[in-house]
Amino acid sequence: MKDKNIVWHNHSVSQEMRHRLNDHKPAVIWFTGFSGSGKSTIANHLENELYKLGCHTYLLDGDNVRHGLNRDLGFTHSDRVENIRRMGEVAKLFADAGQIVLTAFISPFKSDRAMVRGLLPEGQFIEVFVDTPLEECEKRDPKGLYKKARAGEIGYFTGISSPYEAPEDPEVAIDTINDSNEQSVARIIDYLREKEITRG
Amino acid sequence: MKDKNIVWHNHSVSQEMRHRLNDHKPAVIWFTGFSGSGKSTIANHLENELYKLGCHTYLLDGDNVRHGLNRDLGFTHSDRVENIRRMGEVAKLFADAGQIVLTAFISPFKSDRAMVRGLLPEGQFIEVFVDTPLEECEKRDPKGLYKKARAGEIGYFTGISSPYEAPEDPEVAIDTINDSNEQSVARIIDYLREKEITRG
Numbered sequence: 001m002k003d004k005n006i007v008w009h010n011h012s013v014s015q016e017m018r019h020r021l022n023d024h025k026p027a028v029i030w031f032t033g034f035s036g037s038g039k040s041t042i043a044n045h046l047e048n049e050l051y052k053l054g055c056h057t058y059l060l061d062g063d064n065v066r067h068g069l070n071r072d073l074g075f076t077h078s079d080r081v082e083n084i085r086r087m088g089e090v091a092k093l094f095a096d097a098g099q100i101v102l103t104a105f106i107s108p109f110k111s112d113r114a115m116v117r118g119l120l121p122e123g124q125f126i127e128v129f130v131d132t133p134l135e136e137c138e139k140r141d142p143k144g145l146y147k148k149a150r151a152g153e154i155g156y157f158t159g160i161s162s163p164y165e166a167p168e169d170p171e172v173a174i175d176t177i178n179d180s181n182e183q184s185v186a187r188i189i190d191y192l193r194e195k196e197i198t199r200g
Numbered sequence: 201m202k203d204k205n206i207v208w209h210n211h212s213v214s215q216e217m218r219h220r221l222n223d224h225k226p227a228v229i230w231f232t233g234f235s236g237s238g239k240s241t242i243a244n245h246l247e248n249e250l251y252k253l254g255c256h257t258y259l260l261d262g263d264n265v266r267h268g269l270n271r272d273l274g275f276t277h278s279d280r281v282e283n284i285r286r287m288g289e290v291a292k293l294f295a296d297a298g299q300i301v302l303t304a305f306i307s308p309f310k311s312d313r314a315m316v317r318g319l320l321p322e323g324q325f326i327e328v329f330v331d332t333p334l335e336e337c338e339k340r341d342p343k344g345l346y347k348k349a350r351a352g353e354i355g356y357f358t359g360i361s362s363p364y365e366a367p368e369d370p371e372v373a374i375d376t377i378n379d380s381n382e383q384s385v386a387r388i389i390d391y392l393r394e395k396e397i398t399r400g
Contacts, residue, residue: 012244012259013251021254044212051213054221056256058297059212068319069289072282082272089269090290097258099297119268 018098024055025197026095028120029188032107032167033130034159035145036137038176038184039104042130046185047102053189053198058094060087061104075156081112088116095124100197108164123195128188129170134159136177218298224255225397226295228320229388232307232367233330234359235345236337238376238384239304242330246385247302253389253398258294260287261304275356281312288316295324300397308364323395328388329370334359336377 019025029046031039043059050057066073070086073079084107094101107113117125137159138146149157156162167173172191174184192198219225229246231239240261250257266273270286273279284307294301307313317325337359338346349357356362367373372391374384392398 013247013257017251018256021251021256047213051217051221056218056221056298057213058293060293064293064296068292069286086269090293092268093258093260093264093290094294094297096264097294097299098256099299 015096015098022056022098023199024053024100026098027100027124027126027192027197028091028095028116029100029102029126029128030091030107030113030116031102031104031128031130032113032170033132033174034134034137034164035106035157036140036142037130037132038174038181039106039130042128042174042176042181042184042188043102043104045181046188049185049189050100050198055100055198056098057100057102059102059104060090060094065090077156080156081109084109084112085115088112088119091116092119095120100192106158106164108158108162110165110167113167126172126191126195127167127170129167129173130176131166131173132176134164215296215298222256222298224253224300224399226298227300227324227326227392227397228291228295228316229300229302229326229328230291230307230313230316231302231304231328231330232313232370233332233374234334234337234364235306235357236340236342237330237332238374238381239306239330242328242374242376242381242384242388243302243304245381246388249385249389250300250398255300255398256298257300257302259302259304260291260294265290277356280356281309284309284312285315288312288319291316292319295320300392306358306364308358308362310365310367313367326372326391327367327370329367329373330376331366331373332376334364 031043033039040061047057047059065087070083073083084105087103087105091101091103113127141147145154148154149160158164172188231243233239243259247257247259265287270283273283284305287303287305291301291303313327341347345354348354349360358364372388376384
């Protein structure tokens with residue numbers, strides 16, 4: 001072990017120390033938008049681009065969360081609120097660990113998103129509104145969920161039988177109709193550079 | 201953006217890619233032992249030493265979890281089981297992100313620890329038994345909790361009014377009576393090197 005004779009530090013590894021190790025700052029990049037809007041696709045592309053820049057990232061989405069940590073939760077209103085609460089808390093832990101966390105949840109309610117923002121230090125919550133109109137999402141319907149929702153087979157479906165409260169002042173808004181995925185990802189990275197979260 | 205014209209990768213950033221970026225493998229270093237046994241102290245020292253080796257780590261303990269993610273949980277048996285389940289799932293997410301996670305929970309039940317082990321890929325769960333005898337922990341009583349438990353002010357207190365099921369075959373056993381913290385930490389790091397989780 002190096003430095004065996006150095007005085008023991010009783011303090012924890014700090015965010016400042018993690019920042020020095022990682023050469024980027026922590027952040028929570030919180031994607032919100034309708035089902036089918038492109039949240040996961042863009043988050044995935046963004047994560048790959050951040051990897052190329054040497055950033056330490058993690059993507060939280062339904063796939064790695066609903067079958068694990070949140071397996072005890074269903075889709076009632078209170079379970080959805082708890083789902084977002086836990087994701088906010090987990091995102092906070094990852095940010096505390098110095099990582100750039102990306103989340104891809106519909107997260108339709110302003111109050112839930114505000115709650116997560118409130119958990120984090122100023123500037124660490126970056127709301128990315130994937131502003132694809134409902135009509136377009138329903139036309140794409142990549143998982144056939146809108147069809148089922150229209151047929152009444154899925155209840156509380158955002159945009160059909162449950163409201164979506166669009167962000168009024170998101171850090172970044174994405175237009176998937178007019179911009180390519182590459183352009184959308186570039187705009188988010190520009191924002192991260194402007195805020196000095198990433199360099200390179 | 202570098203590589204702007206390269207074909208988009210639709211796959212996620214993989215564990216192999218994270219391993220290349222970090223230059224160490226992910227692991228969950230799960231400390232278990234009585235209250236006052238020294239779990240948090242040793243975990244903290246270990247995290248500082250791993251930082252010096254350039255490892256990306258995170259320490260999950262009561263402090264950053266009970267007031268956040270698990271704030272809805274109390275201390276009933278089922279809440280304790282749920283507490284450990286969530287910590288296992290969160291540790292799994294961190295390991296999936298390529299990090300070395302350290303956890304410092306009493307985690308008295310074999311079944312709970314086995315459950316967490318079962319969540320993780322072979323070799324990623326490293327059980328560290330902080331084998332300080334109950335008598336010694338009660339003598340130290342750093343937070344005055346044993347005194348309260350003996351007075352009946354705290355229920356289901358491990359070792360006093362609730363059992364502790366010691367690991368039979370932990371990856372590492374720590375003897376805080378005969379070994380210094382430095383020696384204990386060095387033994388864990390030796391284990392991590394032997395398993396090629398860390399180098400340096």
